[in-house]
Amino acid sequence: MNLGALLRQPLVIALALIVLLLAFGEWLSPGFAAPQQILRLLIVAALLGIVAAGQNLVILGGREGIDLSVGGIVSLSAIVAGNLMNGTDAGIPLAILACVATGALFGLFNGLGVTLLRIPPLVMTLGMLGVLQGLLVVIRQGIPSGRAAPGLSQFVTQPVLLGLPGIIWLWIAIGVVMALLLTRTVFGHRIYAIGSNEHAAYMAGVPVRAVRVAIFVLSGVFAAIAGICLLGYSGSSFANVGEQYMLPSIIAVVFGGTPLSGGKGGYTGTMAGAVLLTILQSILTTVHIDESGRQMVFGATLILLMFFYGRGKAMRA
Amino acid sequence: MAAAAQTSAGGMRRWMERYPFLPALLILAVLLALNGLYQPRSVSLVGITGLVKTYLALMLLAVAQTYVIYAGDIDLSVGAIVSLVNCVIVVLMQYLGGSAFSALGAIGVGLAVGLACGLANGLLVAAFRLQAIVATFATSIFFTGIALYVLPVAGLPAPAAFWRTYGGRFLDIPFVFYVAVVLAVILWAMARTRLVMQLLAVGDDAQRAYQSGLPVTSVRVRGYALTGVFAALAAFCVTGDTASGDPLVGGKMTLYSIAAVVLGGTALSGGFGTVVGSVFGALIIGLINSLVYFVGTPSEWQNLVQGLTILIALMAGVIVGRRAQG
Numbered sequence: 001m002n003l004g005a006l007l008r009q010p011l012v013i014a015l016a017l018i019v020l021l022l023a024f025g026e027w028l029s030p031g032f033a034a035p036q037q038i039l040r041l042l043i044v045a046a047l048l049g050i051v052a053a054g055q056n057l058v059i060l061g062g063r064e065g066i067d068l069s070v071g072g073i074v075s076l077s078a079i080v081a082g083n084l085m086n087g088t089d090a091g092i093p094l095a096i097l098a099c100v101a102t103g104a105l106f107g108l109f110n111g112l113g114v115t116l117l118r119i120p121p122l123v124m125t126l127g128m129l130g131v132l133q134g135l136l137v138v139i140r141q142g143i144p145s146g147r148a149a150p151g152l153s154q155f156v157t158q159p160v161l162l163g164l165p166g167i168i169w170l171w172i173a174i175g176v177v178m179a180l181l182l183t184r185t186v187f188g189h190r191i192y193a194i195g196s197n198e199h200a201a202y203m204a205g206v207p208v209r210a211v212r213v214a215i216f217v218l219s220g221v222f223a224a225i226a227g228i229c230l231l232g233y234s235g236s237s238f239a240n241v242g243e244q245y246m247l248p249s250i251i252a253v254v255f256g257g258t259p260l261s262g263g264k265g266g267y268t269g270t271m272a273g274a275v276l277l278t279i280l281q282s283i284l285t286t287v288h289i290d291e292s293g294r295q296m297v298f299g300a301t302l303i304l305l306m307f308f309y310g311r312g313k314a315m316r317a
Numbered sequence: 318m319a320a321a322a323q324t325s326a327g328g329m330r331r332w333m334e335r336y337p338f339l340p341a342l343l344i345l346a347v348l349l350a351l352n353g354l355y356q357p358r359s360v361s362l363v364g365i366t367g368l369v370k371t372y373l374a375l376m377l378l379a380v381a382q383t384y385v386i387y388a389g390d391i392d393l394s395v396g397a398i399v400s401l402v403n404c405v406i407v408v409l410m411q412y413l414g415g416s417a418f419s420a421l422g423a424i425g426v427g428l429a430v431g432l433a434c435g436l437a438n439g440l441l442v443a444a445f446r447l448q449a450i451v452a453t454f455a456t457s458i459f460f461t462g463i464a465l466y467v468l469p470v471a472g473l474p475a476p477a478a479f480w481r482t483y484g485g486r487f488l489d490i491p492f493v494f495y496v497a498v499v500l501a502v503i504l505w506a507m508a509r510t511r512l513v514m515q516l517l518a519v520g521d522d523a524q525r526a527y528q529s530g531l532p533v534t535s536v537r538v539r540g541y542a543l544t545g546v547f548a549a550l551a552a553f554c555v556t557g558d559t560a561s562g563d564p565l566v567g568g569k570m571t572l573y574s575i576a577a578v579v580l581g582g583t584a585l586s587g588g589f590g591t592v593v594g595s596v597f598g599a600l601i602i603g604l605i606n607s608l609v610y611f612v613g614t615p616s617e618w619q620n621l622v623q624g625l626t627i628l629i630a631l632m633a634g635v636i637v638g639r640r641a642q643g
Contacts, residue, residue, distance in 0.1 A: 066450070067574075119635050120585050122391075126572055127628030134621030141617035160409070227349075247393075247454045260448050292465035299459025306447045306455065314446065315527040 010257020010265075013308050014272035015316040018279060025283045039165070041278055043156065046171040047233060049274035050226040051245045052176055052252040054107075054219030056270045058121065059253050060182075061215045062195030062262030068125040069110060070249055072132025073103050074242025077227025079139055082146020082237040089151040100223040104294070106132065107220025111213030133240070140239065148231045156232035161238060167229050174222075178267035191215060196263030251302065252277050254309055276305075333640075337582035339596030341636040344580075344630060345597050348604035354610040366491045370484065372603035373493055373500075374399070374554035378570055378579035379595035380504065381547030386578055387516040388540045389523065389587025390442060390449045394457035395548045395574055398434045399567025401460045402427045402552035404468035406563030414475030427549050431581050434460055435545020439538030459569070464564040471563035475556050483557025496554070504592050516540045520587020577602055580639045581629055601630060 038120035051070050058065040077099040084098055085091035106128060113124040155166035182188040190211045193201035201206045226245070231237050250260075255273030258265025280301060284294045333339055353360035359368075367591060373483045378395055406423040413419030438456055442449045485492050515536045518526045527533045548567075555566055575585075580598030583590025609622045 113632060117632055117636060118639070119632050122575070122585060123579050123631050123635060126576060127624075127631045129572070130576075130627050131621065132623035132624075134619075134624035137620040138617050177518060247451075251451055251454070254448065254451050260450060290469070292467070292469065294460050295458050295462030297462075299455050299457070299462060302455035302458065303441060303447070303452065306452060307445070315523070 007135065010255075010309060011269040011272055014257070014269060014276050015254055017305065017308075018272065018276050021276070021279045021283060025279065025286065029286045032283070038169075039163075040291050041282055042168055042171075042275070043165060044231065044282075045275045045278035046167045047226055047230055048170055048245060048248055048252055049271050050174060050229065051223050052249040052256075052270050052274050053178055053267060054215075054222030054266050055249040056178075056253045056256070056258060056265070057191060057215040058219045059250070059258055059260060060191050060195045060265060061212055063121070063198055063212075064260075065121050065195070065212075065215075065262055066125065066169065066250065067110065067216065067219045067223075068122065068246055069106060069128040069132060070219060071240075071242040071244070071246035072129045072136070072224035073106055073220055074227040074230060074245050075107075075136055075237070075240050076132055076139075077103060077224040077277070078231040078237035078241055079136065079146060081152075081228045081231045082148060085146070085149040085152065087147040087149060089149045091150060092149050095149075096228060101226050103220035103222075103224025103227075104217050107217040108213065110220070111216030115209040115212050129246075136240065146231075147236050148234075152228070152232035153235060156229055167232075169244075170229070174291060175267060175271050182266055187211070187214070192263060213271055248277055250303070255305060257309060259309075335355055335590070337558075337589065337638060338591050338597055339582075340634060341581045341594050341597040341601060344601055344634075348601060348608060352604055352608050352611060355608065359607060359611060362491075366493060368600070368603055368607065369497060370491070370493045372560060372599055373496060374551045374558060375570060375573055375577060375597045375602065377500070377547055377551035377554060377600040378567075379581070379599040380500075380592045381544045382574040382578050383581075383583055383590060383592045383595045384513070384516060384540050384543045384547070385449075385537075386583055386585060387513065387520050387587060387590060388521040388537050389586065390537060390540065391453065391575070391585075392438060392541065392544050393450060393453040393571055394434065394438060395544065395551075396567035396571035397457035397460035397464070398431055398545055398548040399552040399555055399570060400436065400564055401464040401467070402430050402549045403556050403566055404464045404562045404564050405430050406552070406556060407473050408467055410476050410479060411473060415478060417478050420476065420479050420482075424553060427552060428546060431545040431547075431549025431552070432542055433545070435542040436538065437549070438545065439541030442536035442541065443534045461564065461568070462566060468562045468564050471561070471565065473562040475560050475562065478546040480557050480560035483554070504596075508592065510534070512539055512543070517588055517590075520584075520589075522588070523633075537619065573602060576627060576631060580627075580634050582634060584638065602627060605630070 022033045027305055031037065050154050051074060055067055055070060058067045080102060081095040081099050084095035110128055113119045114121050158165055160166045161169060182191065190201065190206045193204070193206050194208050194211055198208055227242060230241060234241070252273040254260065255276055256265065256269030256271065258270060281296065286297055289297070349360060358364050378399065381395050382392060406427040409423040409426055410419045413422060434456070438453055440445050441452045441456065483492055487495060515531055518531060519533050519536050523533055552567070556562070559566065577587060577598030578590070578595045580601050581591065581594025581596070583594055605626045606623055609619050609626070614622050
């Protein structure tokens with residue numbers, strides 16, 4: 001098998017599983033795979049997928065790269081956006097600017113801690129998550145939760161072009177930009193380089209620290225964008241709304257064929273991974289079983305699916 | 318002069334190599350002093366008893382997490398195991414009538430449940446070679462599902478015999494101190510076992526450990542099993558402290574257990590660390606939380622100040638620990 005086919009493999013697996021799950025959902029509850037339903041699924045998947053874009057970059061960069069703070073940034077961004085627009089379209093540009101700046105700032109802190117102070121990413125972003133959660137408590141005491149601007153809600157939930165909502169177009173655009181970034185730009189090649197062998201990349205003149213800081217900043221920015229979209233999807237922001245994205249964003253990346261060891265993989269697979277995860281969750285809410293059964297089936301299915309992806313190498317003497 | 322300074326630096330390094338928890342101990346002492354300064358009663362017998370009673374569960378969970386981290390693994394399901402064992406023993410004790418005998422039976426079953434969860438994690442991560450972070454996240458969802466099946470809603474009270482014992486006194490000494498002493502002896506004995514040595518060897522360099530004939534897979538599975546058992550012990554303390562069953566009680570403890578391990582000077586990459594450090598790490602988190610309260614931080618700012626302090630302590634711990642390892 002040639003290298004190209006090998007790299008595409010996880011994407012094929014994910015797509016096959018998506019079709020399989022859609023068929024299964026349709027069999028369980030007719031109408032599950034109706035166009036309107038699929039569109040709704042894609043909107044929910046886009047929210048996860050946008051968070052996973054940043055997570056993807058951090059994981060690709062290797063050195064046990066992981067960002068546990070994304071959930072906190074999503075929550076913070078949603079509440080900041082809700083207050084700045086407060087139900088009016090005029091506030092949208094300022095809200096976007098403020099949220100992106102906030103996400104970038106926390107990403108910058110993460111990146112500087114990981115590079116300059118050489119704190120392991122898991123520790124740095126775990127600590128940052130605690131700070132973000134504390135910050136959310138402070139903000140929530142002082143101000144109301146805020147409302148989405150009608151324009152934003154429309155962008156996320158209503159069709160804008162060719163019957164697709166704006167958020168789908170945004171996600172497609174992010175997918176294209178990520179694919180170009182990773183395959184066609186020096187920056188993208190450098191991410192793979194530091195992810196597969198940081199020392200070799202350094203010797204080859206790659207500004208390792210700058211690249212690593214940049215991917216953490218981008219992770220914060222993507223999480224902030226997802227937070228704004230989430231506000232548009234739910235209408236108002238509520239407590240710790242972003243928490244549900246922390247570990248699923250990592251799973252989406254893994255299901256997309258990017259192993260946690262970094263250095264290989266890409267975003268197209270991650271998009272499929274996000275859709276796969278969303279369909280799975282949606283099927284479980286469709287069938288009439290207890291919360292307990294739902295969680296057991298979800299956990300077991302995740303483990304089952306993991307057998308298709310990135311199993312480690314066996315020990316050899 | 319220069320030579321003397323060098324030897325003292327070298328001696329310092331040797332000390333840190335033997336006792337990687339020294340920075341944690343120092344932070345702990347400073348925090349205790351600060352707690353005492355702002356609230357003298359907090360360092361009295363009653364205050365310390367309360368602290369130990371509340372944070373014994375996190376100490377045990379941090380210890381649990383340490384054993385897998387020794388081998389370079391991680392377990393994101395420890396909190397879910399706590400929830401599951403908590404629900405199982407509370408329901409079981411209720412079913413058996415709530416006597417002291419039923420409590421002993423429930424503790425036995427609880428240990429078995431923790432062991433089974435740990436073995437399941439170990440098989441998935443070590444034998445089937447799934448990635449530890451995502452696999453144990455998936456099992457945490459599964460374990461939480463079982464906990465919800467056993468006890469769908471929080472609030473079933475634990476029998477009085479159970480929590481009265483845990484919160485009570487025996488020969489005028491609070492029960493939790495006996496637990497702490499027994500725990501200290503167990504940890505002391507455990508640190509000398511072959512399994513712990515093997516876990517550290519695997520974490521240091523799995524390939525070399527394998528080549529020198531260590532059964533790496535089996536060692537890692539046993540590490541996860543040990544983690545499961547200690548998570549069950551943590552669940553007993555949670556049950557004693559909260560006096561009820563709650564299918565989600567442990568969820569938030571997972572990330573704190575990892576933070577405690579790092580605060581204690583154990584390397585996340587494996588091969589280096591101590592369980593004593595993790596115990597100190599858990600106490601540091603507890604003392605930071607109480608200190609933030611004692612200095613009179615307005616309630617809405619407490620979480621932020623706690624979060625910032627823990628982040629700074631984590632960063633300082635990593636930096637000092639790296640100096641020590643050289």
